[in-house]
Amino acid sequence: MNDKPLLLDDLRRARPLVQVITNYVSMDLAANALLAIGAAPAMIHAPEEAAEFAAIADALVVNIGTISKTFFEGMLGAAEAARAAGKPWVLDPVGAGATRYRNAAIEALLALKPSIIRGNASEIMAVARIAGLNADQAAPKGVDSQHEAGAAKGAALALAQNLSCVVAVTGAVDLVTDGTRVTRIANGSELMTRVTACGCALSAVVGAFAAVTPDRFAAAVAALEAYAIAGDIAAEASAGPGSFRVAFIDRLASLQGAEILERSKAYGA
Amino acid sequence: MNDKPLLLDDLRRARPLVQVITNYVSMDLAANALLAIGAAPAMIHAPEEAAEFAAIADALVVNIGTISKTFFEGMLGAAEAARAAGKPWVLDPVGAGATRYRNAAIEALLALKPSIIRGNASEIMAVARIAGLNADQAAPKGVDSQHEAGAAKGAALALAQNLSCVVAVTGAVDLVTDGTRVTRIANGSELMTRVTACGCALSAVVGAFAAVTPDRFAAAVAALEAYAIAGDIAAEASAGPGSFRVAFIDRLASLQGAEILERSKAYGA
Amino acid sequence: MNDKPLLLDDLRRARPLVQVITNYVSMDLAANALLAIGAAPAMIHAPEEAAEFAAIADALVVNIGTISKTFFEGMLGAAEAARAAGKPWVLDPVGAGATRYRNAAIEALLALKPSIIRGNASEIMAVARIAGLNADQAAPKGVDSQHEAGAAKGAALALAQNLSCVVAVTGAVDLVTDGTRVTRIANGSELMTRVTACGCALSAVVGAFAAVTPDRFAAAVAALEAYAIAGDIAAEASAGPGSFRVAFIDRLASLQGAEILERSKAYGA
Numbered sequence: 001m002n003d004k005p006l007l008l009d010d011l012r013r014a015r016p017l018v019q020v021i022t023n024y025v026s027m028d029l030a031a032n033a034l035l036a037i038g039a040a041p042a043m044i045h046a047p048e049e050a051a052e053f054a055a056i057a058d059a060l061v062v063n064i065g066t067i068s069k070t071f072f073e074g075m076l077g078a079a080e081a082a083r084a085a086g087k088p089w090v091l092d093p094v095g096a097g098a099t100r101y102r103n104a105a106i107e108a109l110l111a112l113k114p115s116i117i118r119g120n121a122s123e124i125m126a127v128a129r130i131a132g133l134n135a136d137q138a139a140p141k142g143v144d145s146q147h148e149a150g151a152a153k154g155a156a157l158a159l160a161q162n163l164s165c166v167v168a169v170t171g172a173v174d175l176v177t178d179g180t181r182v183t184r185i186a187n188g189s190e191l192m193t194r195v196t197a198c199g200c201a202l203s204a205v206v207g208a209f210a211a212v213t214p215d216r217f218a219a220a221v222a223a224l225e226a227y228a229i230a231g232d233i234a235a236e237a238s239a240g241p242g243s244f245r246v247a248f249i250d251r252l253a254s255l256q257g258a259e260i261l262e263r264s265k266a267y268g269a
Numbered sequence: 270m271n272d273k274p275l276l277l278d279d280l281r282r283a284r285p286l287v288q289v290i291t292n293y294v295s296m297d298l299a300a301n302a303l304l305a306i307g308a309a310p311a312m313i314h315a316p317e318e319a320a321e322f323a324a325i326a327d328a329l330v331v332n333i334g335t336i337s338k339t340f341f342e343g344m345l346g347a348a349e350a351a352r353a354a355g356k357p358w359v360l361d362p363v364g365a366g367a368t369r370y371r372n373a374a375i376e377a378l379l380a381l382k383p384s385i386i387r388g389n390a391s392e393i394m395a396v397a398r399i400a401g402l403n404a405d406q407a408a409p410k411g412v413d414s415q416h417e418a419g420a421a422k423g424a425a426l427a428l429a430q431n432l433s434c435v436v437a438v439t440g441a442v443d444l445v446t447d448g449t450r451v452t453r454i455a456n457g458s459e460l461m462t463r464v465t466a467c468g469c470a471l472s473a474v475v476g477a478f479a480a481v482t483p484d485r486f487a488a489a490v491a492a493l494e495a496y497a498i499a500g501d502i503a504a505e506a507s508a509g510p511g512s513f514r515v516a517f518i519d520r521l522a523s524l525q526g527a528e529i530l531e532r533s534k535a536y537g538a
Numbered sequence: 539m540n541d542k543p544l545l546l547d548d549l550r551r552a553r554p555l556v557q558v559i560t561n562y563v564s565m566d567l568a569a570n571a572l573l574a575i576g577a578a579p580a581m582i583h584a585p586e587e588a589a590e591f592a593a594i595a596d597a598l599v600v601n602i603g604t605i606s607k608t609f610f611e612g613m614l615g616a617a618e619a620a621r622a623a624g625k626p627w628v629l630d631p632v633g634a635g636a637t638r639y640r641n642a643a644i645e646a647l648l649a650l651k652p653s654i655i656r657g658n659a660s661e662i663m664a665v666a667r668i669a670g671l672n673a674d675q676a677a678p679k680g681v682d683s684q685h686e687a688g689a690a691k692g693a694a695l696a697l698a699q700n701l702s703c704v705v706a707v708t709g710a711v712d713l714v715t716d717g718t719r720v721t722r723i724a725n726g727s728e729l730m731t732r733v734t735a736c737g738c739a740l741s742a743v744v745g746a747f748a749a750v751t752p753d754r755f756a757a758a759v760a761a762l763e764a765y766a767i768a769g770d771i772a773a774e775a776s777a778g779p780g781s782f783r784v785a786f787i788d789r790l791a792s793l794q795g796a797e798i799l800e801r802s803k804a805y806g807a
């Protein structure tokens with residue numbers, strides 16, 4: 001695990017430019033999380049410029065939370081440009097399975113080969129179904145997961161293998177796989193589920209880590225670990241979700257490699 | 270007043286899924302207020318999926334603060350679907366009276382029979398005029414009220430009676446009516462007017478309460494009371510609007526029925 | 539410098555209505571900054587109503603951060619209406635130079651004669667190039683400045699002279715010019731660069747000051763000075779960017795003229 005603090009240090013040295021096409025609810029938190037971890041956010045989504053900008057950016061993050069026709073066009077153009085330029089791009093399939101429109105958007109985005117998919121268990125299981133894979137269980141209700149991350153292990157493995165990507169399933173214990181390796185991360189506070197867009201902002205941070213290493217599995221593990229450990233530290237001094245959110249951004253900004261080494265509850269499985 | 274703490278408890282047990290089609294400014298605060306009070310927010314507005322999702326959700330909230338063509342289409346579809354499914358839906362007519370476009374949108378939404386309308390005094394008076402009711406006074410300037418809630422009592426009663434809905438007028442003293450009953454709530458801090466979207470997030474919380482009881486009058490009263498009392502408690506320890514906003518979310522999350530019983534300044538009138 | 543505290547007092551007495559057409563990321567912070575400083579924000583952008591509302595508002599702020607087709611239409615209509623009504627309007631050219639679409643939008647907006655342009659050094663240099671002026675250096679990467687404000691002095695002077703407007707360049711030391719006078723402001727915390735949309739919210743505050751005096755140069759200087767000094771005070775008690783943002787809003791709300799006089803590091807140059 002000695003390489004993970006180094007990835008955080010690499011990120012801060014490189015200050016990668018991360019283009020984020022995300023939902024309205026998460027834009028503020030995602031941009032602030034990126035600034036706090038040491039990246040440079042750019043929220044650029046219009047179809048007229050999203051692809052042009054993706055060629056400049058170091059990584060792209062696409063989140064369908066409040067998807068609409070024009071955002072979807074921008075997503076497709078940017079993902080295509082990122083792929084063409086060999087830049088990593090992260091897909092956050094918010095609310096997968098909730099509506100036909102959402103499922104059709106995910107199907108089109110999967111065809112553009114995301115480097116990393118980050119979602120909760122219900123979403124990852126729904127994405128596997130959309131990809132035509134023989135995945136696990138029932139449809140989610142709304143945008144919150146009805147399952148623990150471990151329940152999506154089969155779906156995550158199938159997706160990672162079939163799409164040649166990394167899949168990160170977040171929950172009380174997170175799970176990351178590239179189709180072969182599986183790492184679980186038992187860090188993270190329950191308060192993170194009580195702040196809106198905490199998962200969406202994590203996807204943005206995954207993009208920042210993916211910008212500084214060609215090893216997407218290591219990038220996803222390092223991002224989830226750093227994020228969850230900042231959450232652990234922030235939760236210790238928080239009176240509720242409002243103060244937690246504030247402390248969390250402070251802690252992401254001050255996070256040190258030594259804290260990650262000391263607190264990590266990551267393990268292979 | 271013994272039933273109001275119970276409604277809060279019901280809400281937390283049921284964790285209703287509340288679909289919110291709201292303005293960009295309020296999305297973050299509205300989602301966080303819903304999470305804090307114990308509901309599950311879903312910000313889903315695209316015309317392609319808003320109606321489909323409204324059939325799954327337990328309540329719908331429509332806020333026209335930054336309305337645009339596509340949001341308006343989503344609002345109409347979702348409100349129609351909510352009505353057809355017998356789900357409650359809340360209208361927040363931000364800036365009613367300020368422009369012709371806004372007034373036309375409100376007129377179309379009123380035809381879809383909102384269960385509850387929540388606005389400030391100037392907005393409720395403007396909505397009554399739009400509904401063709403012989404209501405009180407002058408047009409508002411911008412989106413802030415020029416009047417105390419009590420000034421809109423006539424407009425609120427007329428709207429409630431003619432549209433068979435509940436009307437909640439917020440201000441220094443709030444007023445809720447179903448056309449027959451009138452309750453006033455004297456809780457709430459002046460700091461709430463100095464945090465943007467505090468009223469919009471309240472409308473979202475009204476939707477959460479309406480999801481757990483068929484009595485919309487009781488739902489609106491309980492929502493306004495809980496919200497204002499959380500504001501009272503939060504204001505006691507706040508140095509300004511920034512820290513108030515943080516404390517307010519903490520206090521919404523920790524709010525107990527006993528605090529509501531102890532602090533309520535609700536009275537019939 | 540004795541007139542600057544007075545402008546803050548004027549602003550709080552007048553409570554100007556400021557229409558803000560800004561990017562999604564900044565809407566929350568911009569509205570809260572306006573409320574804190576003592577203005578009334580209205581985020582109204584739809585093409586169907588933006589121009590109508592601009593005639594009611596006391597000032598207009600246009601920020602192209604997440605510009606799209608419909609927002610752009612609203613911007614053009616509102617800027618035209620503000621100009622026709624003799625109301626001041628502020629342009630924040632976020633990401634100028636980054637894409638062709640962005641540059642074309644800026645070119646069209648410059649033709650509508652902004653009263654004040656507020657950006658970082660890279661943006662102001664890019665705007666000067668777009669205006670066909672023989673300005674300084676290389677294109678920016680993303681939306682953060684690659685240069686100190688002073689590096690854009692030539693571009694700022696050229697823009698101010700050719701467009702008969704005021705140009706405010708923010709950075710570690712800010713620079714304001716009307717083409718003749720130049721004032722630098724050495725206040726402001728490095729933490730302001732680590733909170734997303736801090737510059738965008740400043741542009742909104744510039745609009746509020748411009749609403750209360752016909753002297754746009756004095757308005758821009760007073761706005762930048764008040765904003766940076768609130769930042770200085772807030773930074774003293776902040777553990778990181780999360781807590782800084784909260785304290786900053788508190789401090790903007792409590793800012794007194796005497797604090798500005800005491801702490802100002804503004805000087806002619």
